[in-house]
Amino acid sequence: MQELQTEKQQPIELPKLPENPLVSILIANYNYAKYIGETLDSVLSQTYPHFEAIICDDGSKDNSCEIVEIYANKDSRIKLVRQPNGGVASALNTAYRNSSGEIICVLDADDIWMPSKLQKVVEAFQSDAKGGFVIDNLINIDGDSKIIKSTPIFSELSSGWKAPFAMENGGFAYNIPPASGLSIRRKVADFIFPMNEAFTRNADSLISYLAPLITKIVAIPEVLTQFRLHGSNLTSSRSYVLKDFERDVSNWERTHQEQKQLLTRVYGKEVAEKLTGLEKSVKYLHFRYVAMRLKRLPRKETKKAHQQLTAHQHFGYSAPERWFLPWAEYLPDVLFAKMFGVVYGANPVKHFLKNLVGDLTNPRYVLR
Incomplete structure (x- = not known):
């Protein structure tokens, strides 16, 4: 059991490595x-x-x-x-x-x-x-x-x-x-x-x-x-579907809970309480919004989620956020699903667009 490090969040102290560490x-x-x-x-x-x-x-x-x-x-x-x-x-x-x-x-x-x-x-x-x-x-x-x-x-x-x-x-x-x-x-x-x-x-x-x-x-x-990257790879895919977005949203939520527990163990409850909620993560908001649209949730709900996403200070760092998501909320569900296949799927149209505007699936914004 590790001892509480400090009430102030700073890098933990590490022992000096030997010359040839195992x-x-x-x-x-x-x-x-x-x-x-x-x-x-x-x-x-x-x-x-x-x-x-x-x-x-x-x-x-x-x-x-x-x-x-x-x-x-x-x-x-x-x-x-x-x-x-x-x-x-x-x-x-x-x-x-x-x-x-x-x-x-x-x-x-x-x-x-x-x-x-x-x-x-x-x-x-x-x-x-x-x-x-x-x-x-x-x-x-x-x-x-x-x-x-x-x-x-x-x-x-x-x-x-x-x-x-x-x-x-x-x-x-x-x-x-x-x-x-x-x-x-x-x-x-x-x-x-x-x-x-x-x-x-x-x-x-x-x-x-x-x-x-x-x-x-x-x-x-x-x-x-x-x-x-290959067909049986469980954590990597060139083509994304609804279940992938739902899985990743769930993974973020569980990881966030693990982060709170870690911070409490290492620094104490006061520091852990300073961790902001997932609404501050543009990656989480991105995947949550796409999942909501693919599930065809009421537009009142998706509109709010879209506003949160596009208002985020880091929105626009990935290609989908620049080329697709700003106006995605105005698309009917059927057309959104078709465009989703182009942006996040593996098909000839996507390969054409990748050459035109760059990689549409920037790995910085994919939680494995």
Whole structure:
């Protein structure tokens, strides 16, 4: 049990890292036999050798475990732990309990790291004594490991002490990558783990949106991770539908509650009460409004939600907010649904518009 840090919100104190700290890599696997071998190859190709990779198999029905065992038998740094299916948060909790590193890195079982990933992460932590959260840029690859787009996913990454910004914006900092681009110091991890196991997927959002509230972010702008998009990927999609927006809205709401609990544990109730509500988050308002329109709720309700969204000080940062949402409330439900398919779906019209006006699905505004 961590002790209360301070009544004033500031980055938590971190112990000095040893010269060659042990890095624990947490991998939650469920039926990724097709990719887990390539993922582990990228781990074993790291130029920084002092690591352990804990793979928690979450009740896979394929031959994932047999593949991991082959790697574990060849290299003692690879460790397999099995458990019945419980979801991503449960699997990561199990992997964390079996880890002992000073640095914790998360790696999705289908993603690939560049050989210098861990070396760069260790150097980034050593460069800032108060930096407890390191993030790196990513590039998208497909199911065959071919690069989808040569440019990094993020044009810029969040950096520095972002807690004041997050506290004023519903708890959320922007420009934070998904799981395989996240690394945290163990003291930070001890405040986050064990994660709420209700997060059966998208559990990395707990790290993404809890860590910035208690520690500084150190950004590595170069691409160190290949983030895979494929048909069975549970957390990434090129095409969005109503259930995705509803899921993300629900995920924001649960994450917001987790943030309040974290702030209370670390700083006390007084600081936790300063966290603004979700109506201050433009990302939440964006997805909530779209979900309301797709569900065809009464226009009196959607009009109010639209006014809240368009009046937000950060509205207009994503392409849908610039090109579609300002006038979306004036569209009848049927036409809104058709335009939604163009803006958020995967179809030839969207690809044309992407070339014309830029990426219509800026990842800064998609909660995984």
